[in-house]
Amino acid sequence: MRKPAPSWSDAAALAFANEFDPATVTTVCSILGNRRRQLAVLYLLTCDTDEWVSLANLARWITAVTTDSSLDAATGSDYHNIKESLRHTHLPTLADAGAITYDADRTRLTPSDTLPFLGRLLFHLLIVSTATDKDMT
Template identity: 40%
Template sequence: MSHSPPLDEMCELYEMLRRQRRCYVLLVVGANTTPPYPVRPVARRVTALLDAVPLSAATGDRYQNVYVSLIQTHLPRLAEADLITYNPDRKLIAPGPELPTALLVLRAAWAAYEPSHAAEWPLGEIDATIRSEP
């Protein structure tokens, strides 16, 4: 018999993925290869992705709103679910042990909702965005 995660763990993961900002944090953390990541650049990337603007335009009130919501709400919740590790004193983020599972779920959802674009997984685009940041 195959092992499957308990239903409550699956529901918790889906709860974490209900918020777009959390999904983008997971995609940004999953795309980068040199943890830990300071929160401010992650918040800028999330702002840019939310607004579909270049990183240089991810500033001002919108960026501040995203940054504050990440540090006050989203990052602690993602850390509680072991999707990331978060050091609130140093404002650093790193992948958590459950991040690969979340990325698989996000990729499956992407393929289900965008079947004609399944090969165009946004992680590559996000990775390119991260690497192009000065």
């Protein structure tokens, strides 16, 4: 019988244990453990660090991706739910981790210099997760 594959967070901990302190590994896994934050990181990787992005545009893009719809059709309750969760939970989490600068009063954000680091880790975890999924079948 095959041993169960480690979860992606276990894989991350193993991959980065020698390179980073445990608190950093825990923080990164916590940040990247949420799909909306993962999508926010992916979207912001396409932006310059001096480019401000509106909360509405980010929420619309995440809504389109998660509902498999066009940007024009990314409206309604799904959009509102995603926008509010970004506003109150996910963007403050990314800002506290130093991944973005978040101007809550003006509902805009910009990627920080550390966001590409999170992006590289996210891509690595997605590759590890995909490889692990293939091993399980």
